[in-house]
Amino acid sequence: MIVVVGLSHRTAPVEVRERFAGEAGAPEVMLGKLRGRPELDEVMFLSTCNRVEVLARPKGNADADRARALKAVREVLAEHGSTSENDLKPVLYEKEGEEAVRHVYRVTSSLDSMVLGEPQILGQVKDAYDAAVAAGTLRSFLARCVHRAFSVAKRVRSETALGAGTVSISSVAVELSKRVFGDLNDGIVLLVGAGEMAEAAAKSLGKGAKEIRVCNRSFERAATLAQRFGGAAAPLTALEAELATADVVVTSTASPNFVVTRDLVKRVMKARRGRALLFVDIAVPRNVEPNVHGIDNVYVFDIDDLEQQVAVGLDARRAEATAAEKIVEQEVVQFLQWARGLDVQPAIVALRAKTRGILVAEAERSLQGRLKHLTEGDRAALMQMVDSATNKLLHAPTTRLRRAAGDGDGQTLAATLQELFELPTLHEVDEEPDEKTEKDEDDERAVQ
């Protein structure tokens, strides 16, 4: 099974988390250090602004092996954070087995993110996975767990609305512009006011816009901000002309009176020949007269409207989290069933080897005796028959053994088989999955 050791926004304050940023924490460096630890069989290192964690598979399945693996990871993390293992321990979380698998699925599905449902985490886990593959620190077991995590995230994204809705003022503004204009490729974003809030809005809205223009009482400040976004500046006296060409207007001046009045917008709409106009008023007191919203093809959203949308988005995501957790639970059960199936793999391999060995030995004895006259073709057919008989004979016990393993009875049945058929001691075999299922392959394609 796997273990997870790490720290996140839930366990460590930012002063601790920031110690893990920087080049020393680059995935290649960390993976190099982790690979050098003999206690670990497979490792993956995930580092985001809110999370640093190591996913590992210990060498060996005993409790002592797991304890050694956990200690090894703690030591590497402590070294990475330039601190001692004891100092680090209070802010670390450690998870093993089922709990670790659940954690990986929850993290990848953004159920453990600071902003619930944010989409970046999936890309970050994929990057961590790619880095581990490139460093050669992943083999079948952990790789499969992470792959399943990708498909869990995909399910959560498509079957729930965990990632839907908007959860910040800037993203609400972007969503509003999408509702009205789709994209802003040919659109102009006008900032009325050149403060910090205008700048923050411009960063989000300006990404897709054709042009950003800034209109401010102080022309110098307008010019400075416009320059930062490669746009143009205008004095506040030119507001009417600017409104006539803009598509999305973000107002954030400190003016105690309305800067944009109904009469002004009515005149502007004539000049615009009815083209739609969206006001995002993030100023307090408001800059846009509320009844401007009543004019045809004009939409005004003030700070309360935006915050209400943020609250709605967050509530909706929290409500969806329950459905997402159910998906995670289903997938954890499936993964554990598969993993338990690996416990009986040595018994299956040994039983097949013994059965086939006996049949082949008997066939060969006959081929040297009474069946000596058979041609090469007939001999090949006979050996094929042996293989076929082995498969048919062992199909039912193999299937039942795997099923029993999934239910937690695998070890008992495997031991019984060993006793009944005098199988050799069941050494652990390589736990490569027998074959990839179609579903796994679909999942892999989906996460490319």
Add this chain to the structure above:
Amino acid sequence: MSHPLVNALLLLAAATYSAAAVAFLVHLTGRGQKRPYLRMGVWLLGAGAALHATQIVMSSLVLDLCPIKGIHFALSVVSVLACAAYVVMRRRYRIDAVGVIVAPLALTFLVGSAAAHADASAAGSLKSAVLPVHVLANLVGEALFVLAFAAAVGYLIADKQLKKKHVGGVVARLPPLDALDRAEHAFLLAGFPMLTVGIITGAFWAERVESGSAVDIARSLFGYATWALFAGVLLLRAGRGWRGKRAAYGTIAGFAFAVVVLVIYLVRSFGEPHA
């Protein structure tokens, strides 16, 4: 029209249109960020149109009638053309979700055509090159007006939601307001010359074949009113900047008049003897 294959195709097309309408509806009210039901709706609508087109061809072969003659076929052809235009143009205008209006309209037209008598008597007395031009221009125009109407309805729904400051839910799954407005204008602009040709050829034809009955006069009046309304919408948009809500209401009114013309044809067909 009692051929079993024709009937089977008709039922299949109706079922597919219905399924498309349900898929679009589920898309509009559904959850999750992916949009499988939208794609499903588009495919089903396309499949419904293909089945419907096959039904028209089969039906015309069975009845030995040209499919542009008579209201029976006209409604069906409008339905198929509207669906085909939607499937082809939806990406260009980013109006996939208006399928939620196109699908039930297509179904309604199909049901209307099934209710009407398969009969070419309306045009039977005229052997003129004007007839195909008149009928085809009207059918293509009508199909484009179906799409303009769908975009206009979508616009009004989205506008109402935004005016109520509802940003999520249905409005998030409808096309952007601007896209709906542009699509509505484009379909109207494309359909209007067709309607004009239909009106001119219709006026020429009416002199020769129509009886001058009250029904014929009402149909002509509603035809001219449709043309005048659409002309007004286009002119006011170009001249006075009437966009968005006003243009949407104008388009809906124009389409309603166009439907009245079709209904008059339909009602008249009930009074005519079976072919």
